[in-house]
Amino acid sequence: MARSIRVLRVGQRYVRDDRTLTHLCLVSRALGAESIFIGDAEKDLVGTIDEVNRTWGGRFEAVLGVPWRKVIQDAKAEGRCVVHLTMYGMPLQDKVGELRAEDRLLIVVGGPKVPGRVYHQSDYNIAVTSQPHSEIAALAIVLHEIQSGEELKRPFEKSRLRILPSPSGKRVVET
Amino acid sequence: MARSIRVLRVGQRYVRDDRTLTHLCLVSRALGAESIFIGDAEKDLVGTIDEVNRTWGGRFEAVLGVPWRKVIQDAKAEGRCVVHLTMYGMPLQDKVGELRAEDRLLIVVGGPKVPGRVYHQSDYNIAVTSQPHSEIAALAIVLHEIQSGEELKRPFEKSRLRILPSPSGKRVVET
Numbered sequence A, B: 001m002a003r004s005i006r007v008l009r010v011g012q013r014y015v016r017d018d019r020t021l022t023h024l025c026l027v028s029r030a031l032g033a034e035s036i037f038i039g040d041a042e043k044d045l046v047g048t049i050d051e052v053n054r055t056w057g058g059r060f061e062a063v064l065g066v067p068w069r070k071v072i073q074d075a076k077a078e079g080r081c082v083v084h085l086t087m088y089g090m091p092l093q094d095k096v097g098e099l100r101a102e103d104r105l106l107i108v109v110g111g112p113k114v115p116g117r118v119y120h121q122s123d124y125n126i127a128v129t130s131q132p133h134s135e136i137a138a139l140a141i142v143l144h145e146i147q148s149g150e151e152l153k154r155p156f157e158k159s160r161l162r163i164l165p166s167p168s169g170k171r172v173v174e175t
Helices: A018-030 A043-056 A068-077 A092-100 A116-121 A135-146 B018-030 B043-056 B068-077 B092-100 B116-121 B135-146
Strands: A004-010 A035-037 A061-063 A081-091 A104-110 A124-127 A161-163 A172-174 B004-010 B035-037 B061-063 B081-091 B104-110 B124-127 B161-163 B172-174
Touching: A004 A018, A004 A068, A004 A135, A018 A035, A018 A043, A018 A135, A018 B018, A018 B135, A043 A061, A043 A161, A068 A081, A068 A104, A068 A116, A081 A092, A081 A116, A081 A135, A092 A124, A092 A135, A104 A135, A135 B018, A135 B135, B004 B018, B004 B068, B004 B135, B018 B035, B018 B043, B018 B135, B043 B061, B068 B081, B068 B104, B068 B116, B081 B092, B081 B116, B081 B135, B092 B124, B092 B135, B104 B135
Parallel strands: A004 A035, A004 A104, A035 A061, A081 A104, A081 A124, B004 B035, B004 B104, B035 B061, B081 B104, B081 B124
Antiparallel strands: A161 A172, B161 B172
């Protein structure tokens, strides 16, 4: 199935979460999402992602300036399944079968402050363990599980550099 | 199989990577590792982890002050399989069968500056995609794959609080 997966960051704390947001963008890109909505984050981040695309391929997009309410509203209007990641949600392993049946998803990644309506407007509230850890790790495992690991084999088109996997060194070629 | 998994952080940049290190500790704990070696990081972090244990259970340990060379040396001396995570390594999906056969592992999580000898001393150099993303995400997926998802169901003993999974809210009970 050719799935369309988008990611939305909600509840970002400024400055302190800058690196977390960069990780979320890069994880979304590397693990098969097509875009991430990052609210009013620094424009620098869009430049960083564009540079990663030029070097390592693909057409992943970081989208600035769309309020999160509208991102969720638009997703629901087009029948996209909205999946909010929270340690309070239902265990991923119990719901992953249903999630795999969806061909269009919006994964909502909460920060420290997530408004209650995100819980109520989402089609699923999903927990990757009920323990506190990292929204970056939760996003990675959810993307990995929904795509059954197929995302690890995904090619990135039109890259400038490419890594040749190596058992004990670094091999990079220009393409 | 009752596996023993430990984690080692190498190549940390101070200050800037503080939150990354906190995420690495919490992910290791939540996803079934028994300890993480964090070099000379702030002592505060050990206190944070102890507090998480008291509240949410389990006996996960953050170990300060052991040089990474000694952590790797000790691991090899006791026959522990050393797995270094790097985007230059062999694809996880090609090696996960071999990794699952190991009952004692040390997962080495590189930071921006990883000495070459880490590549050579490791039994495996493993890539979670050959794309740049996040060491937090890579660690999460490797822990998840090695344990075949069983880590998501793991109980944490003697917690003060426990979450009751909920489809649309937050339910926490004292235990």
